[in-house]
């Protein structure tokens with residue numbers, strides 16, 4: 026700890042500056058900086074965060090050496106401001122405010138009007154000629170000081186205020202006269218004496234020291250501790266304390282106060298944006314008691330002041346090279362700045378501001394790329410609720426896929442399909458307990474999806490995100506009654522066909538129709554992306570199963586497909602019957618016959634993908650889920666009847682097969698590479714479809730780069746057998762066609778064993794793609810669909826810092842990934858003198874923090890949903906710039 030505990034600012038000088046946020050807190054550092062660049066700031070001083078740390082080390086005692094420095098700094102304020110602290114004739118009043126290195130709005134204490142006493146309140150009244158103002162200031166001080174410094178109940182003061190207003194028959198505080206307020210001061214002092222056991226301090230210095238103590242104490246108040254926990258703020262020394270001469274915006278028509286942003290924080294437009302109130306104190310603007318005026322109107326009310334403020338707006342932006350959020354007060358025609366800090370903004374505004382500031386020469390391209398939080402791009406990519414809409418949320422679930430959707434409620438995927446056939450333009454919201462692959466057709470037709478169970482990696486969430494479709498999952502307030510065809514949402518009964526709206530960005534659920542506005546893909550957005558691409562090292566691919574999704578992803582900058590889940594293609598209306606026939610077939614002949622029906626569809630799907638991705642790699646994964654997912658569930662008799670009709674069998678036979686395929690733990694059961702190992706004809710059909718499609722597209726003069734991916738491999742032998750068989754099929758296809766295509770065979774790494782045995786597996790695999798959904802599930806032993814019961818507790822009690830299905834668990838799953846990459850690359854180079862290409866295709870591939878991790882462990886690419894491609898591009902650029910994690914989120 027240095028020997029300097031107190032830093033003065035005022036006039037055009039300051040002991041500190043804007044870089045000293047650690048020591049002076051954000052507010053203190055910026056006040057010093059503003060003084061240095063000649064912006065008018067009421068004089069004051071900052072007691073450092075080191076003093077706060079020492080205060081706690083010494084058992085909640087301000088270190089003795091601080092006191093003379095406070096006295097000296099106070100003298101400087103008196104000299105600069107021309108008033109004396111405690112002067113009964115014309116007192117200097119001060120504010121005492123907290124201010125840590127990171128902003129913690131409203132979490133710590135503030136006390137205003139310090140220095141008023143029974144004697145000086147008279148002086149203030151005389152000097153200002155305004156009794157009302159003086160006594161109002163005094164009663165506010167007693168209340169604020171009593172409740173924050175001495176821990177009294179604010180309610181006790183409020184009670185006095187109310188009874189006074191009642192007795193006088195008035196509604197507003199401002200209707201009380203000077204005499205009323207004088208009387209109120211007496212009553213407040215009585216409350217203080219009764220609750221504290223001594224008189225309200227008449228020594229201003231004592232008031233000041235107690236107030237400083239109060240700010241330090243508030244650093245470890247319940248609210249502040251909770252805030253730091255939620256925002257994951259760690260490693261700060263404490264709060265600084267800012268003591269500053271009071272200026273008053275409530276001294277009549279020539280005074281006022283306001284808050285503003287140097288640009289529009291919603292759109293980013295380069296306009297002065299804010300509110301002010303004539304004859305008011307700061308808290309009146311925020312409290313919403315009076316409706317403030319737009320800042321431009323200040324130009325009419327106080328033209329000179331407005332002109333000065335506009336000049337300050339420009340000076341601050343030029344100096345900080347960043348959009349600022351400012352507070353100011355005008356005291357009898359004189360303007361003072363009370364605060365400046367980096368302004369919070371929407372994603373849309375962030376992009377526009379960053380790009381325009383580059384064009385204005387304020388910042389360079391790299392700075393612009395660092396400035397925008399990747400996740401905030403969601404704002405530009407989704408339809409939004411019309412900001413003018415008034416509907417209030419009635420429930421909240423997990424925000425699973427961003428954007429807003431307003432639609433008529435339907436309770437099953439079949440109902441959605443049936444409705445859409447008749448009324449293709451009706452907006453539909455599919456509301457289910459959960460979804461399964463059986464529901465994809467209906468999910469695809471719905472505008473949005475709402476489920477009452479499931480988490481961020483549940484089926485509904487993954488599929489919706491893949492399509493960029495708004496989705497809220499795990500909303501427990503949603504109770505579905507399929508028989509009655511109603512859904513009850515937080516007590517309100519909604520019939521099928523009535524409207525409900527979801528906001529997948531926030532998880533909010535609203536009853537009724539709420540208008541939405543389409544996303545705007547502005548030129549600035551594209552510009553920022555090209556700057557990001559210049560610096561990133563990671564390639565960005567997409568998870569896509571249809572040409573339309575692939576085209577969308579390419580439009581967003583995808584450089585290939587990292588995962589095509591072929592099972593999604595099995596659910597199409599035109600092929601599901603053949604898929605079911607294949608599953609129900611009793612023998613290999615039956616299966617082969619059914620597979621022959623599916624093959625042309627598969628081939629056509631792949632042709633579509635290869636055409637769209639011309640010149641870019643396309644990774645196609647062989648069938649992965651357990652087969653029972655394609656059959657109706659045991660209680661679904663109607664579904665079974667339909668399947669019986671489709672496949673020419675009986676309901677009994679279907680249920681018999683469903684029973685046979687039933688598994689206790691299907692996610693650890695008969696799925697992944699285990700399917701083609703037992704039923705090789707399934708794998709053969711898929712490989713043939715891939716290679717024949719590649720040949721067909723190549724013949725059209727396009728460039729095809731197919732990558733065949735085997736899922737859920739744990740031991741090299743699994744891969745070796747399937748690879749050998751795939752090569753034989755592929756060679757045969759090429760021989761028959763007389764055309765050669767380059768293709769690769771690789772594997773997903775989704776099992777802990779695959780990571781540990783990666784050296785062996787890499788002897789066979791030409792590429793690795795980490796399936797971190799399953800890898801997380803298998804490493805933790807957490808079902809990816811059933812974490813709702815314990816994850817909130819795990820996060821609350823800090824058992825885990827973050828949901829590992831959302832951001833890679835760096836210390837566990839991440840370590841396994843590192844081992845996998847290191848062992849895999851080592852053995853591939855040693856055995857084949859070849860670089861092993863490594864990517865990720867789990868949901869984490871679109872999570873900015875996980876992308877940074879993937880960069881750090883040397884992956885070649887990440888693959889994510891089409892709508893997350895721009896987010897991954899930006900996150901990868903920030904990872905390359907070494908800036909990720911440091912930005913203001």
Ligand code: PEP
Pocket residue numbers: 588590649775795796797798799800866867868
């Ligand atoms: C994974 O497990 O991470 C993965 C991409 O495969 P799926 O989500 O289809 O199981």
Ligand code: MG
Pocket residue numbers: 775796798799
């Ligand atoms: Mg998987």
